[in-house]
Amino acid sequence: MSKEEIMDRLSDAVVGCKLDLAKAAAQEALDTGVSPIDAINVGLVKGMNIVGERYAAHTVYLPQVLVSARCMYAALDILLPAVPKDQLKDAKRCAAAVVEGDVHDIGKNIVKTMLTAGGCIVSDFGKDVNPEKLVKMAEEAGVDCICLSTLMTPTMDSMKKTLDVLRETGYRSKCTVTIGGPPTSPEFASEIGADHRDLNAQDCIGWLKGAVWHA
Amino acid sequence: MGHKERAMAALSDEKVDTLAAYPIACGVCRKLIGDGGVSYREWCGDPETYAKAFLAGQRRFGLDFAIGLMDLSVMAGDLGAHVRMDEQNTPFVDKHIVSDMEDYEKLAVPDVRKGRTGVLIEGARLLAEKLGDEVVASTFIEGPLLALSQSAGAERLFMDMFTDPAPVHKALKTMTEYDSEIVKAMSQTGIEAICWDYLWGNYSCLGDAEYGEFEGNEYAKRLNRETVEGGMAVAIHNCADLPHLDTQIKKFKPSVYSMAYYPLIEGSPSAGKVIADGYADECVVAGNLDPQLFIRGSVGDVTSATKSLCQEVKTALCKRGLNSRYCIASGCEVPPDINCKLENIDAMVEASRKYGRMDGC
Numbered sequence: 001m002s003k004e005e006i007m008d009r010l011s012d013a014v015v016g017c018k019l020d021l022a023k024a025a026a027q028e029a030l031d032t033g034v035s036p037i038d039a040i041n042v043g044l045v046k047g048m049n050i051v052g053e054r055y056a057a058h059t060v061y062l063p064q065v066l067v068s069a070r071c072m073y074a075a076l077d078i079l080l081p082a083v084p085k086d087q088l089k090d091a092k093r094c095a096a097a098v099v100e101g102d103v104h105d106i107g108k109n110i111v112k113t114m115l116t117a118g119g120c121i122v123s124d125f126g127k128d129v130n131p132e133k134l135v136k137m138a139e140e141a142g143v144d145c146i147c148l149s150t151l152m153t154p155t156m157d158s159m160k161k162t163l164d165v166l167r168e169t170g171y172r173s174k175c176t177v178t179i180g181g182p183p184t185s186p187e188f189a190s191e192i193g194a195d196h197r198d199l200n201a202q203d204c205i206g207w208l209k210g211a212v213w214h215a
Numbered sequence: 216m217g218h219k220e221r222a223m224a225a226l227s228d229e230k231v232d233t234l235a236a237y238p239i240a241c242g243v244c245r246k247l248i249g250d251g252g253v254s255y256r257e258w259c260g261d262p263e264t265y266a267k268a269f270l271a272g273q274r275r276f277g278l279d280f281a282i283g284l285m286d287l288s289v290m291a292g293d294l295g296a297h298v299r300m301d302e303q304n305t306p307f308v309d310k311h312i313v314s315d316m317e318d319y320e321k322l323a324v325p326d327v328r329k330g331r332t333g334v335l336i337e338g339a340r341l342l343a344e345k346l347g348d349e350v351v352a353s354t355f356i357e358g359p360l361l362a363l364s365q366s367a368g369a370e371r372l373f374m375d376m377f378t379d380p381a382p383v384h385k386a387l388k389t390m391t392e393y394d395s396e397i398v399k400a401m402s403q404t405g406i407e408a409i410c411w412d413y414l415w416g417n418y419s420c421l422g423d424a425e426y427g428e429f430e431g432n433e434y435a436k437r438l439n440r441e442t443v444e445g446g447m448a449v450a451i452h453n454c455a456d457l458p459h460l461d462t463q464i465k466k467f468k469p470s471v472y473s474m475a476y477y478p479l480i481e482g483s484p485s486a487g488k489v490i491a492d493g494y495a496d497e498c499v500v501a502g503n504l505d506p507q508l509f510i511r512g513s514v515g516d517v518t519s520a521t522k523s524l525c526q527e528v529k530t531a532l533c534k535r536g537l538n539s540r541y542c543i544a545s546g547c548e549v550p551p552d553i554n555c556k557l558e559n560i561d562a563m564v565e566a567s568r569k570y571g572r573m574d575g576c
Contacts (some may be wrong), residue, residue: 016376058457062420066370103299103309103505106370128309136482153550154508155233182456184505186479200419 003034010043010050010075013049017067019074022206026075034057036079037087041119042142044079048117054212055174056202062106088121097134099158104151107181111147112200113184118209119144131162135169139179145212147204148194153183160192167193176212177203222279222351225499226448234525234571235279237501238509238563239473241355242286242305242551244272253269254302255551262334265530266308266341273346275557276564280471281346282410282450283339284355284548285331287548290393291365293330294322302555313367318377319386322366323355324393327400336400339562343405348542353408353450356397359390360415360430366390373420376429383429391434395441402445408470409442411435416463417455419484423462431462439467454547456480475546476503486524490531490541501542504563509549514562521566533576543567 001009006029013022022044029039051068054060096112098105105127117121123141125134138146147164149158159179166172172193179189180198189197195212198204209215216224216232225235245258245268254427256263269281288308292298297310312321341356357365357541363386364372366406376383402408413435416426441451449472451463458479464472472494477483489500504524508517521543528541549560 031546038468058418058422061422063425066374067377070374101301103307104369106373109370138417152307153507154301154552164258182477188507188511189242200411 001028001032003032003038006032007039007043010039011047011050011140014044014047014068014071016194017064017071017201019067019071022071023078024209026078029079030082036082039079040076040083044075045119047115048072048113052114052117052202054110065110065113071108072113072116077193084168092120092145092208093123093141093143094208095123095125095138095143096147096149097129097148098127098152099134099162099180100128100130101155102150105129105149107145107151108149110201111149111198111204114205115147115208118205120205126172127176131165132156132167135165135171138166138175139169139171145178145208147198148177148179148183150183156183156188157173159194160182163192163194176208180204185187218277218279218347218350221226221389222542228538228540230574231539232567233484233573234528234539235499236564236567236571237280237282237542237544238277238504238560239282239284239506239545239548240272240560241269241277241282241284241498241548242550242558243493243555243560244553245551246553246557248272255304255306256300256302259306259331260334262337262341264455265334265338269342270345273350276560278564279350281342281350281540282350282355282394283335283342284410285335285338287357287412289331289359290357290362290390293325293332294366294393296366302543305551308365311368311371313339313371313386316375316382319367319375319382322386322389322405324389324396327339327393328395332341332397336404339401339406340404343407349405351408352406353410353448353513354401354404354406355412355452356394356401358411358413358415359387359394359432359434361412362386362390362393363366364415366440376425381565384523387429387434391437394438398438398441398445398447402447406447408448408450410452410471410473411438411442411478413463414453414455415418416453416459418457418459419455423459426459427444429495431459431466435467441563456483458484460484460489460494464497469498469502471499471542473501474503476505485527486541487527487531490528490535490537492533495532495535495537495540499540499542501544503546504544506545506547506550509545509559509563510552510555512559514558517559519567521563522570525570529571529573539573543571
C-alpha cells in the first residue's frame with residue numbers, strides 16, 4: 001500500500017467514525033515506515049478537519065464529531081509514541097480545562113479535539129480544576145495557551161480566579177488565555193483579562209492561528 | 216389587565232394592554248423568604264418552602280406566568296446519580312450512573328412521589344393552590360433525552376447514540392415512562408401547563424434525523440399528547456443557540472415556546488426573525504433577554520435591553536398582524552446565584568409594562 005493510500009485510510013477512518021480502521025491504519029503507517037508526523041498531519045488531522053468543517057456547516061452533528069475524535073485519539077495513541085522528540089519542539093502546547101466548580105466538559109473536549117486537529121500538543125487538565133492547581137499544571141507543561149471553559153453562571157468567578165492566579169504567579173505573560181461556554185461573552189473575557197472569548201472550538205483554533213500564532 | 220387575563224389573551228392572540236412579562240425567576244425567589252438566607256438545598260428539598268418562594272416572587276415582581284422550575288438534575292438524582300448540591304448555586308450531576316452499555320438497560324422508573332421528583336409534584340400542587348387564580352401556573356419537567364444525558368453524561372450518550380443505539384432507546388423508553396408517571400401525577404395537582412425542556416433539539420448538537428429518532432418522533436410526541444390528555448397545556452423551553460423551531464413549534468404545537476438568543480452565533484434567531492418567520496402565528500413565543508444581565512448588568516442595562524426587545528417585538532408583531540403572541544422573558548432561568556440582583560428583575564418587569572404597551576400598530 002502506498003503512503004498516499006495509508007494517509008487516505010487514516011483520514012477516511014476518522015471521517016467515517018471507524019475505530020478499528022483508524023488503529024489499523026496507524027499501525028500500518030508505522031509498519032511501512034511512514035513518518036508518524038506525516039501520518040498525523042496529513043492523515044488524521046486532514047480527516048478531523050473535514051469533520052470540523054462539516055460540523056460547522058451543520059451537515060454532521062455532535063455524535064459523529066465525538067466518535068470521529070475518539071478514532072483520532074485511538075490512532076494518536078499508536079502514532080505519538082513513535083514521534084522523535086525533536087520533531088515536536090515547534091508545536092504549540094495548549095491546555096484545556098473546565099474551571100473549578102463545574103463538571104460539564106463536553107465543550108472543553110471538543111476544543112481539545114480541534115486544537116489537536118490544528119496541530120497542537122494538547123494537555124487535558126480535566127474538569128472542576130482548582131485555579132492554583134491549574135496554573136501549576138500549566139507551568140509544568142510549559143503551555144503557550146490555556147483554554148478555559150464553563151457551562152454555568154456561578155463558576156464564571158472561577159475563571160476570574162484562574163486569571164488572577166495566572167497574573168499573581170507571573171505566568172500570564174507567558175501564555176494566551178481563551179475562554180468559552182454559554183454564559184461567557186467577549187465583554188466578560190475583557191473584564192477578567194482573558195485574550196479571547198471563543199464562540200466555538202473552530203473559532204478558538206482559528207483565532208489562535210490567525211491572531212496569535214500567525215500560522 | 217390582570218396577570219392571568221393578560222397571559223390568556225396572549226395565548227389567544229387577543230389584544231392586551233402590555234406584552235406579557237416573565238423573567239424566569241425561580242430559585243432566585245428563595246432570597247425573598249425567611250431571612251433571605253434559605254439555601255438552595257432547603258428550597259428544593261421541601262415543597263412548602265419551594266412554593267412559598269414562588270408566592271413571594273409573585274408578590275414582589277407581579278409576573279404573568281409561574282413556572283415551577285427546580286433544576287436539571289432532579290430526575291437523574293432520583294435515578295441514583297450523585298447531585299452536587301452547593302448551598303447557594305444550581306445543583307448539578309457530578310457522578311453519572313451509566314458506565315457501560317448494560318447500565319442503560321438497568322435504569323428503572325423510581326417512585327415519583329419520593330425524592331425531589333416528589334417535591335416537584337407536591338410543590339406544583341401548592342403553587343397551583345396559591346397562585347392558580349392569578350397566573351397561569353405551570354411546572355417544568357426534563358424531557359427524556361435531557362434526563363438521560365444528565366444520567367449518562369452527554370458525551371457518552373451522544374457517542375452511544377451513534378455507535379450502539381439499541382440500548383440507548385431502551386433507556387429512553389424508561390425515561391419516557393418516568394416522564395409519563397410525572398405527567399399523571401402533575402395532572403392531579405391543579406397546574407395548567409407543563410413546560411418541557413427539550414434542550415437537545417438544537418442544530419449545534421443534533422440534526423433533524425438524530426433528534427427525531429432519539430426524542431421527537433416517538434418519545435416527546437407521546438409526552439406532549441399525554442400532557443394534553445391530562446388537561447394541561449404543552450409549553451416548551453429550549454435555551455440552545457439553534458433550536459429546531461420547525462419540529463418543536465410547528466410539529467409539537469405547544470401553547471408557549473420559550474427560547475434564548477445568541478447574537479454572536481450565526482443563525483441564532485432573534486425575536487423579530489422568529490415572529491417574521493411565522494412561529495408566533497402558532498404559539499406564544501417567550502424570550503429572549505440574556506440571563507447574565509440579571510447578575511452582571513445594572514438596572515439601567517436591564518431597562519435598556521428590555522426596552523429594545525419590546526420595540527423589536529412590537530414592530531415585528533405589527534408587521535405580522537399579530538396582537539400579543541410574545542412574552543417578554545429571559546432566555547433561560549434568571550441565575551439563582553446568591554449574588555443575583557433582585558432589583559434587575561424589578562427593572563425588567565417595570566420596563567416591560569412601560570415599553571411593552573400595545574397601543575396599536
